[in-house]
Amino acid sequence: MSIQILNEETKEIIRNNIENIKREIASLSSKNGEVKLLAATKTVPASVINYATRECGISYIGENKVQELLEKYEELDLTNTELHFIGTLQTNKVKYIIDKVSLIHSVDSEKLAREIDKQARKIGKVMDILVEINIGREENKSGIDPDKVPEFLEFLSSLPNVRVRGLMTIAPNLGEKELLRNYFRETYSIFIDNSQKKYHNIDVEILSMGMTDSYVQAIEEGSNMVRIGSGIFGARDYSKK
Ligand SMILES: *Cc1c(COP(=O)(O)O)cnc(C)c1O
Numbered sequence: 324m325s326i327q328i329l330n331e332e333t334k335e336i337i338r339n340n341i342e343n344i345k346r347e348i349a350s351l352s353s354k355n356g357e358v359k360l361l362a363a364t365k366t367v368p369a370s371v372i373n374y375a376t377r378e379c380g381i382s383y384i385g386e387n388k389v390q391e392l393l394e395k396y397e398e399l400d401l402t403n404t405e406l407h408f409i410g411t412l413q414t415n416k417v418k419y420i421i422d423k424v425s426l427i428h429s430v431d432s433e434k435l436a437r438e439i440d441k442q443a444r445k446i447g448k449v450m451d452i453l454v455e456i457n458i459g460r461e462e463n464k465s466g467i468d469p470d471k472v473p474e475f476l477e478f479l480s481s482l483p484n485v486r487v488r489g490l491m492t493i494a495p496n497l498g499e500k501e502l503l504r505n506y507f508r509e510t511y512s513i514f515i516d517n518s519q520k521k522y523h524n525i526d527v528e529i530l531s532m533g534m535t536d537s538y539v540q541a542i543e544e545g546s547n548m549v550r551i552g553s554g555i556f557g558a559r560d561y562s563k564k
Pocket of ligand 1 (some may be wrong): 410551554
């Protein structure tokens, strides 16, 4: 189960995990600039998250459920840390997080984008977002079809309170990591194609891909933001929730 209690032993585990991941990231040759490490913090209590951000140099954290984000929010120390939303976002919940997060990684429909634009306008904010791509073209999976990216970006450029900062993908869940390279490579090529186009309100510069089991391959294929959960905080055990 992911680390729930902060004591000397768990502090050391977290610190070592982060140091090792940072060292590994630094040793890889990135083709897409500096790689940012985002800690995926689902099931991790705020006290443990705050240790990672205050003491271990984690500058980006990501929650993937609105309810859980709201439960922890007041306790999170965001002084030197950006809070991102990385999970599937229901349109009717946008209003709860619009003022709390600095980047939404998972925008994959016009309906959702319109609601983000509307709620952001209400509070006088321009919300940074990433477009999520369903690179495996899997049924019942979030993300837009890879072929629809240019069209979707064009639509997003019409929304004044939304600013596109890049792309995100969750690769198919395959046992063999090396097979993921093709998906990461294809996402990177979509990233490159679209980063060269000039749309209003759109700067395709962040490519969020790679998790605990795949971040090495993702970085080698062009990721510049990896989202790592269990590699930092230990494996999650949902049966205890
Ligand atoms: C949980 C989660 C991650 C991190 O997964 P790990 O395998 O624990 O590293 C990354 N991205 C999203 C969207 C997640 O929900």
